[in-house]
Amino acid sequence: DGGITQSPKYLFRKEGQNVTLSCEQNLNHDAMYWYRQDPGQGLRLIYYSQIVNDFQKGDIAEGYSVSREKKESFPLTVTSAQKNPTAFYLCASSLDRVNTEAFFGQGTRLTVV
Amino acid sequence: GENVEQHPSTLSVQEGDSAVIKCTYSDSASNYFPWYKQELGKGSQLIIDIRSNVGEKKDQRIAVTLNKTAKHFSLHITETQPEDSAVYFCAASPPPDYKLSFGAGTTVTVRA
Numbered sequence: 001d002g003g004i005t006q007s008p009k010y011l012f013r014k015e016g017q018n019v020t021l022s023c024e025q026n027l028n029h030d031a032m033y034w035y036r037q038d039p040g041q042g043l044r045l046i047y048y049s050q051i052v053n054d055f056q057k058g059d060i061a062e063g064y065s066v067s068r069e070k071k072e073s074f075p076l077t078v079t080s081a082q083k084n085p086t087a088f089y090l091c092a093s094s095l096d097r098v099n100t101e102a103f104f105g106q107g108t109r110l111t112v113v
Numbered sequence: 114g115e116n117v118e119q120h121p122s123t124l125s126v127q128e129g130d131s132a133v134i135k136c137t138y139s140d141s142a143s144n145y146f147p148w149y150k151q152e153l154g155k156g157s158q159l160i161i162d163i164r165s166n167v168g169e170k171k172d173q174r175i176a177v178t179l180n181k182t183a184k185h186f187s188l189h190i191t192e193t194q195p196e197d198s199a200v201y202f203c204a205a206s207p208p209p210d211y212k213l214s215f216g217a218g219t220t221v222t223v224r225a
Contacts, residue, residue: 035215042117042202042215058212059114090157098211101147104157 002027006091006105013078013085013112021076021108023091031097032074036060037088037107046089049074050097078110086112115140115207119216127224132190134219136203139184145206146179146186147213152199160201161188193223 004025013019023032031050035043045058049068063082068074074093078085088109092102116139126132138146147162163170163177163186170177174193179186190197200220204213 033213040122040217042119042217043213044215045212048212092157101159101162102149102213103159104149106156 004091004093004103004105006089006108008108009106011108011110013110015112016080018077018079019110021078021089021091021110023074023076023105024072025074025093025103026072027093027095027103028071029093029095029103030071031094032068033092033094033102034058034064034066034074034076035090035092037090043090046076048097085110115143115205115212115214117203117205117214117216119203119219121219122217123220123222125222125224126193128194129192132188132193132197132221132223134188134201134203134221135185136187136205136216137183137185138205138214140205140207141181141184143205143207145211146177147204147206148177148188149202149204150199151202151218157202190221193221195223195225197221198223 007022033048034046044060047066049055052071065077090107091105094100094102119136144165149157150160151157161177163179174191176189200218202218203216
């Protein structure tokens with residue numbers, strides 16, 4: 001079955017540590033996105049990539065980093081520089097960047113302990 | 114950038130009644146408006162979308178209306194069922210980047 005998979009579902013991190021969230025898609029989509037979801041707020045864009053080996057900062061990129069070495073994969077690293085990392089993270093992909101349906105993963109809930 | 118506001122934040126309806134969620138957007142150049150349904154443990158899925166050259170679109174019990182002049186669009190769910198309980202997000206997509214800007218979400222609860 002085609003789809004987009006995020007792992008892990010739950011992640012705990014100690015303060016000061018970096019942690020990487022995985023996002024894989026087998027939909028042959030060019031564009032991939034990372035969003036952060038906090039209670040009472042909409043999905044906020046962290047980073048997006050329109051093609052392999054290229055990515056752009058979204059609205060809240062500080063404290064995060066990404067890579068897009070393969071079309072299928074778009075991992076997100078939450079670094080120790082992110083001051084408030086506890087949140088629900090959603091990865092999405094779309095065929096291209098221009099007004100096409102975005103498919104979402106099931107999300108990763110990150111908690112800093 | 115685009116700013117999307119969504120109301121209400123929570124909505125409780127009796128099974129069989131209608132539910133309406135409204136969103137406003139700020140960038141008049143936005144031309145694509147999707148609605149997503151987020152269910153616990155199931156991720157988010159596109160349920161309906163509308164483009165700026167259309168005023169209304171319907172898919173069974175779900176409809177979306179768009180008023181470009183007023184810069185608002187609405188989701189209408191008729192004959193609500195318990196499985197309609199979820200969080201619904203609206204979004205707008207303006208050129209040139211076509212990045213989706215999301216509303217804050219509406220938690221819909223359908224009471225049996």
